[in-house]
Amino acid sequence: MWGKILGALFGLALFKLPGLILGVLVGHYFDQWFQRKLGNWEGIQSVFGQDDEQALFMYSSFAAMGHIAKATGVVTKAHINQASHFMQQLGLNAQQKKEAQAAFRDGKAVNFPFKVQINEFYQRYKKRPDVLQLFLEIQLSIACVEGRVEQEQYKLLLQVADCLQISKNTLDQLLLSYQAQSRFQQNPGTAQEQAKSLLAAYQVLGCVPEVTEQELKRAYRKLMAQHHPDKLMAQGVPAAMLDVAKRRTQDIQAAYELIKQQRAKSR
Template sequence: MFAVLLGGFVGSLMGGPLGLVVGAVAGWFLSAYLRKQAVAGLSRIQSGFLDSMFAVMGALCKADGVVTPNEVQAAEAVFTQMRLSAQQREMAIAAFNRGKETGFDLDAELARFRQISRGHPAMLRMFLQIQISAVAADGQIHPAEHKMLLHIARGLGLPESQVAQLEAMLRGGQRGGSGRSPDQQLADAYQVLGVSASISDPELKRAYRKLMNENHPDKLASQGLPDSMREIAERKTRDIASAYDLIRDARRQ
């Protein structure tokens, strides 16, 4: 709409009423072109997200020297969870296999994804979260995998503390809190929100609201998160809310 009004205004300055009409029409075509470019750009981001995500996942699963059947099943579980189409599934498998190849350039892939995602922090954290979820699907993270997760975080421009934060979120989202004591679950909740236990109530609420805003599924979708990953984004906001509720309830006792 702005392009139409602008075109009409410029046209009227140049050619009176006729120029107004011509300018408005030109503005409409410009607006349509920009919308098309925006949609195309978003599609490129989504495609790049899936390609880089599964390539890095393949490299990560091979970090301990071999890709185990459990890790292959974990990748398959991600395919299913994301409800990938047949075409997307083929692309994901090809990317996963590319990441397993000897000589795969992990740093170049991470740099490529940072460029594709335009450096949006929430998108980068979502990328890292999925990698952690995939390697932890068998109930453990091998030391070599943990080391590579730290490497991935650095390559994405994220602090290494993000790995611990997302691991805490993963534990908190597991049924029964993974057998952890109430104190351990509370410590995980603070780590999920990225705050210390000494934080004041108002600061805690601000940190919670900031995280919820950054990770809102609609906001991530506007930044290029594929529709197939919306469920994962929604689960993350629930995990953040659960962590906040756990802390708030503990403070009321």
């Protein structure tokens, strides 16, 4: 409301009637932006019972998911189901789900300040690189829900990575890992399917089949350390979001065990 009033006054003083109209329009967009920034923070913070830092994590995560899901112009049923499944896996209660859904809807809006939101998130967590990567992985989970990432979605993921000071190479490796994760989780039957599953396991760890035992173990330990729930909680990740890290460590562990078993058989 104050944005429209102040905009109208300044516009009228500077440019008479045309300035009044322009000032009201500019003030209207300011009011919308301010209400979204302030109103949603107060709402989600009170509902999740967290400090403003963790509320920022929750709101930014779901709003960015909504924006990436809408990147192609249409939010598919798969994206909606993935977001709902994600909320369910986090163990959110009815009111928390309502707030998460509101953040998701905010992100779908055409005028949603996507880069502004990600930059604000980065400023709060910039000294905690593991948290920044977890945030990027959360966005990958929605982008990869249909097994492929559309060009428009990839461009947004690049924006997220750029805002978080994560390299394009790291993004591409994570993307390959997430796409491989779904293949790895399938139950292989034929020898060909088993070979594909093994290759996917290497990709989950960010490795190639030719990697040495020492390099394989180093990659495994690095990933496990990055996704350790206790470490992430100490760095400000909301408790509800730790389930993402727990599932990721389970996949990393399973991929590593499969590779070790196959290598033991080949000796």
